[in-house]
Amino acid sequence: MARPSPSEISRRSAFAALRAGLGPALAAPRSRPEDLLPAKVPALDRLIGGGFPRGTLVTLEGRAGRWSIAARLVAVATSRSTAAVIDDGGLYPPALASAGARLERVLIVPARSPLAAARAADILLRSRACRLVLMPAPDLRPAIWMRLSSLANRTGVVLVAIAPSGTNAAIALAAAAGMRLHCTRERPAAAGNGGLWCRFYGYTVCTELRKHRTPVSGSRAYLQAIDDVALR
Secondary structure, three states: OOOOOHHHHHHHHHHHHHHHHHHHHHHOOOOOHHHEEOOOOHHHHHHOOOOEEOOOEEEEEEOOOHHHHHHHHHHHHOOOOOEEEEEOOOOOHHHHHHOOOOHHHEEEEEOOOHHHHHHHHHHHHHHOOOOEEEEEOOOOOHHHHHHHHHHHHHHOOEEEEEEEOOOHHHHHHHHHOOEEEEEEEEEEEEEOOOOOOOEEEEEEEEEEEEEOOOOOOOOEEEEEEEOOOEEO
């Protein structure tokens, strides 16, 4: 076997040094701040690594607190850009405004059927007109959610789907989502003196990270919600 020449040995050494230097960066990629949509809720942002990654299908699951987080995201997105909400008939714009959203920057798209919601999400993602697209999760086939997730990834849009736990929509979304947050209601919050005559003003939401591209699944954050509209 022929021995390698000095120049070849030099090239191999240089390549090995380059690979060793790049190894840690490739093994643990970090999102840049401009690639994230923060919720501006410190406990939640710490849980998810600084914010919701662009180009990701995110699911908000559970039975409480989901719309509080969604409203906060719309408020943050519309502070500098535009957001779209696919409305199945349950949207109440004053609640978004009270959470800080700029309604003049919110595109509301009515969609009363699952097929109409899927088409609206497809068009909005392809247009790249909005930084955030928010939708109640309709009952769609897993293949449709995979296509929407792929579209969000290609266009760099944060697509947020809100689904109660245990529904067909939540089950179909599980594989397609790049991030899954599960919200449950914890203890109530009261103001003033304790006892029978205290004033109830909200509750604590336990938010569990069940899926993420970084190895932090299973972590939890506790958030204070007020009337399921705004987070403090």
